[in-house]
Amino acid sequence: MNSVIFLTIVLLALSSYFFGRKKAILIQSNKRLTALPKFYGYYLAIWCGAPAFLLYALWSIFEPSIVRFFILSDYSSQGLLEGELNLFYEKVKSLSRNQYSGELTAELQRSAEKYLNFRDIAKWSKVVIVLSLLIASTGYAYTKISNNTKTREPVEIFLKGVFFLSSLAAILTTIGIIFSLLFQTIEFFQVIPLFDFVFGMHWYPAKAFVRDASEALDPSMYSDTFGAVPIFAGTFFIAFIAMCVAIPIGLLSGIYMAEYASKRLRQYAKPVIEILAGIPTVVYGFFAALTVGPFLKDLGLSLGLEVSAESALAAGGVMGIMIIPFISSLSDDVITSVPQNLRDGSYAMGATKSETIKRVIIPAALPGIVGSILLGVSRAIGETMIVVMASGLAANLTLNPLESTSTITAQIVVILIGDQQFGDPKTQAAFALGLSLFIVTLVLNIVALSVVKKYREKYE
Amino acid sequence: MNKEERLIKRYKAEKRFQFYGKAAIFMALLFLVVFLTKIFSTGYTAFQKTWLVIPVNYNADLLYLDPDKKPTTEDINDADFYEFGIETFITLDPDASEDQIMELKKMFAFTFERELKYYLLDNPDSFGKTVDVKLTASDDLDQVFKGNYPRDIPENRRRASDYQLKIFDKLNEDGRVISEFNASFFTNADSREAELAGIASSFMGSLFSILVCLSIAFPVALLAAVYLEEFAPKNRFTDFIEVNINNLAAVPSIVFGLLGLGVLLAVFGLPRSTPLVGGITLSLMTLPTIIIAARASLKAVPPSIREAALAMGASRMQTTMHHTVPLALPGTLSGTIIGLAQALGETAPLILIGMVAFVNTIPGTPMDPAASLPVQIYIWAESAERGFVEKVSACIMVLLFFLIFMNLGAQLIRHKFEKKWN
Numbered sequence: 106m107n108s109v110i111f112l113t114i115v116l117l118a119l120s121s122y123f124f125g126r127k128k129a130i131l132i133q134s135n136k137r138l139t140a141l142p143k144f145y146g147y148y149l150a151i152w153c154g155a156p157a158f159l160l161y162a163l164w165s166i167f168e169p170s171i172v173r174f175f176i177l178s179d180y181s182s183q184g185l186l187e188g189e190l191n192l193f194y195e196k197v198k199s200l201s202r203n204q205y206s207g208e209l210t211a212e213l214q215r216s217a218e219k220y221l222n223f224r225d226i227a228k229w230s231k232v233v234i235v236l237s238l239l240i241a242s243t244g245y246a247y248t249k250i251s252n253n254t255k256t257r258e259p260v261e262i263f264l265k266g267v268f269f270l271s272s273l274a275a276i277l278t279t280i281g282i283i284f285s286l287l288f289q290t291i292e293f294f295q296v297i298p299l300f301d302f303v304f305g306m307h308w309y310p311a312k313a314f315v316r317d318a319s320e321a322l323d324p325s326m327y328s329d330t331f332g333a334v335p336i337f338a339g340t341f342f343i344a345f346i347a348m349c350v351a352i353p354i355g356l357l358s359g360i361y362m363a364e365y366a367s368k369r370l371r372q373y374a375k376p377v378i379e380i381l382a383g384i385p386t387v388v389y390g391f392f393a394a395l396t397v398g399p400f401l402k403d404l405g406l407s408l409g410l411e412v413s414a415e416s417a418l419a420a421g422g423v424m425g426i427m428i429i430p431f432i433s434s435l436s437d438d439v440i441t442s443v444p445q446n447l448r449d450g451s452y453a454m455g456a457t458k459s460e461t462i463k464r465v466i467i468p469a470a471l472p473g474i475v476g477s478i479l480l481g482v483s484r485a486i487g488e489t490m491i492v493v494m495a496s497g498l499a500a501n502l503t504l505n506p507l508e509s510t511s512t513i514t515a516q517i518v519v520i521l522i523g524d525q526q527f528g529d530p531k532t533q534a535a536f537a538l539g540l541s542l543f544i545v546t547l548v549l550n551i552v553a554l555s556v557v558k559k560y561r562e563k564y565e
Numbered sequence: 566m567n568k569e570e571r572l573i574k575r576y577k578a579e580k581r582f583q584f585y586g587k588a589a590i591f592m593a594l595l596f597l598v599v600f601l602t603k604i605f606s607t608g609y610t611a612f613q614k615t616w617l618v619i620p621v622n623y624n625a626d627l628l629y630l631d632p633d634k635k636p637t638t639e640d641i642n643d644a645d646f647y648e649f650g651i652e653t654f655i656t657l658d659p660d661a662s663e664d665q666i667m668e669l670k671k672m673f674a675f676t677f678e679r680e681l682k683y684y685l686l687d688n689p690d691s692f693g694k695t696v697d698v699k700l701t702a703s704d705d706l707d708q709v710f711k712g713n714y715p716r717d718i719p720e721n722r723r724r725a726s727d728y729q730l731k732i733f734d735k736l737n738e739d740g741r742v743i744s745e746f747n748a749s750f751f752t753n754a755d756s757r758e759a760e761l762a763g764i765a766s767s768f769m770g771s772l773f774s775i776l777v778c779l780s781i782a783f784p785v786a787l788l789a790a791v792y793l794e795e796f797a798p799k800n801r802f803t804d805f806i807e808v809n810i811n812n813l814a815a816v817p818s819i820v821f822g823l824l825g826l827g828v829l830l831a832v833f834g835l836p837r838s839t840p841l842v843g844g845i846t847l848s849l850m851t852l853p854t855i856i857i858a859a860r861a862s863l864k865a866v867p868p869s870i871r872e873a874a875l876a877m878g879a880s881r882m883q884t885t886m887h888h889t890v891p892l893a894l895p896g897t898l899s900g901t902i903i904g905l906a907q908a909l910g911e912t913a914p915l916i917l918i919g920m921v922a923f924v925n926t927i928p929g930t931p932m933d934p935a936a937s938l939p940v941q942i943y944i945w946a947e948s949a950e951r952g953f954v955e956k957v958s959a960c961i962m963v964l965l966f967f968l969i970f971m972n973l974g975a976q977l978i979r980h981k982f983e984k985k986w987n
Contacts, residue, residue, distance in 0.1 A: 169834075257880065261880060261881075261882040264882060265792070265796055265882070267788065268788045268789070268791055268792035268796060269792055269796075269797075271784075271785045271786075271788035271789040271792060272788070272789035272792040272793055272797070272806055273806075274785050274786075274789060274852060275789065275806060275809045275810045275813055275852060275853060275856065276805075276806060276809050278813060278824070278849045278852065279809050279812070279813060281824050281828050281849075282816070282820060282821075282823075282824045284827075284828070285823060285824050285826075285827025285828045285831075285832075286820075286823060286827070288827070289827060353589065354589045354592050354593055355589075355593075356589075357585050357586050357588075357589035357590075358586065358589040358590040358593055360586055361583070361586025361587060361589065361590055362590070365583055365586060366590075374590055374594070377594060377597065378590070378593045378594070378597075380597060381593065381596070381597055383906070383907075383910075383968060383972065384600075384910075384965070384968075385909075385910025385911070385912065385939050385942075385964065385968070386910070386912065386913075387910070387912040387939045387940075387942050387943050387946075388604070388910075388939075388942065388961050388964070388965070390943070390946070391942060391946045391957055391958075391961065392600055392603065392604070394946065395603075395607075395946075395954065395957075396603050426593075426596045426600075429593050429596075430593075433593070457575055457576065457578070457579045458579060459578060459579045459581075459582035459583070460575070460578075460579075462582070463582075480815065483815060483817075486817070487816075487817025487818070487819065487820075488817070489817070489818070489819045489912070489913035490912050490913055490943065493913075493943075494943070494946060494947075514817065514819050514913070517819055517822075517823070517917070518819070518913065518916055518917070521822075521823075521826065521916075521917050522916055522917075522921060523921075527831055535823070536823060536827065539819070539820055539823040542817060542819070542820065543816065543817075543820050546815065546816060546817055546820075547812060547816070550811075550812055550815040550816075551812065554811060554812075
């Protein structure tokens, strides 16, 4: 039914375009047009399609919750819990589809009939109201074009409006992220004190078994379960290991590319190194778990060291490889944009190339390099799959790179993989972790971008 | 230290520094080479499949069918091919004990019933005769044949028993073990059995997700970029939008997964585990990438083009739609393809919206539950069976092939169609 309405609207809008254009050509025979005939067509088509479509979309969004409200209003006085009402409503819906297999009660049957009834009314009134709006708005637009009013300007304003709405998509996404994270996080902190989360030393989400919806929530059940210190420590520790690999290799290869490399080497080596950034992270994760982890373990055995097969070192090291191109490309760009006269001045004083680089170019490019490193750190903190696959999932509080640790991202995956139950502290904990991840990376990005921007302005 | 020595020292430092730079580039390239060789060397065997060709006697008595009448399709469909299969396997070693019969059975994939049945359905003439039939070898023997399993370790640490290996070697000597291109890897859906698992379902899942992602992200991003470059007044609000886009581009992908879970699934109630939700989530993620690319190529269109159009009496909107946007389209498209390639390789957000479910059917629409190629890699990588290791590597090869293909396509569009203005 919905797709039929949608298609009808689209078809009517399309045909009204041709109709409007034809009308314009008719008008043209005795009057001067205000715009090209096609704008008459656009004008009519927009008035035909847009209001009807808007109403149709709003209706489709709000219909389910309105029907739900009417059905459940019969039971609102009985003091039922939210969870029970939800359960009841799901039963009503499945009964109305004849898929219900549980115990039948008179209430349930009555509500299911009412539900079907409401859906029917809603369906037909939707068809009637949407179509009558379509006819009314098209009629309005038709009288307008018959009077030969301006059509190009309204059409362009409409298009501009659509463009503007599209540009809001980025803001809406940000709002959506903040809304979804914040909402769940606040609920989480109503059960688990913020202090316990930020300063607690034990993280065992497995202990918080999923609770039945009808059971009351007992905060004492979760004491000493959601202490995020080991997670935060693990995240920064693995990011640190990654940067230990990525900064020297990335920075040195960036410098070499910018200052020494021949044109040919630059032409070939640069894109090849950038392939490293294009490889999906799940592939790195597999590589770390299959090759690097066992390799480090064997190496450790031959040196008499106890190395876990899922060590922070394996995950961090492979993550570092992934980050190399971010740092090398950005620092290459930054170094290339250092003005030539700084170099010339240094050479004129008799400095060798490496001395110039170390004493003149790097200090001059430092803000940009720091910015690129910060962006790399933010990548490392937000990286998920490598850690999930290569560094184990138990949250150990350790500074030994040979043991396994876990990160914010890995714990989010651990908690949310499989079926989730909304409204459960365990699920909400993942959102709280997500919010902390979002904040940390946001701050890093803002700092990094503003540093790089300031640097660019300096030399432009 | 005199002047001369100091100079030598400085030159040595110069050489050293250059060496460090070269070493760093060499290391980065080495990682790439090691990485790719490892994936290819473990993965290429997955494109071969091992078959056991065994003599099968389609005897009417064994199938409980009437020997004098040619069986119809229905008769064959109703016949019990399990018992028939067991009887056939016993012919490989007539002296086999009870336990050994079970081991014989385990030399074949559990689909042997179906394979025996389809052979008879396809070749009704073989009824009552003894013919050679090609059956899928079990994962263990497949791996032994490909040399991925060591044979010289004690029996209790091996998956394939001594007895199975003895029979297998005998078959091999008779030329009854053959290796062919593994078409089922591309046509089968996921399976718990490594020898039967294929990428068809996850491939379709990826395809649908990318199509949904493209159909949302491309138009919205293009229009947003046009607004910001061509129409937006320079004020605080548009600055705010810009900052937003730049920050979104750097938000970790898993946060988009949380967004998909918390908004698309929980608030809008869209169906879980489907490419539709996956595609919407990915489109939000690729949106900033495409907007940034589109804005860059709109910026690259010289102002003289716009001025010329305006001077000819075109309105701002006409100038934009007829001149600026078409000229900026190649750059936008190549940016879009790069964004989609990123989305194609993304795993974490899809895991959160439930696209990790075990799906053994091939999805037909974006509303059916599915996995995607990277998620398939994750699922298989977490499986313990050795047979899945080569499958993972092969799946990675397929994924990398598509990524390379897309990136080359983006380059091609950029070089072929983009206008250079100087």
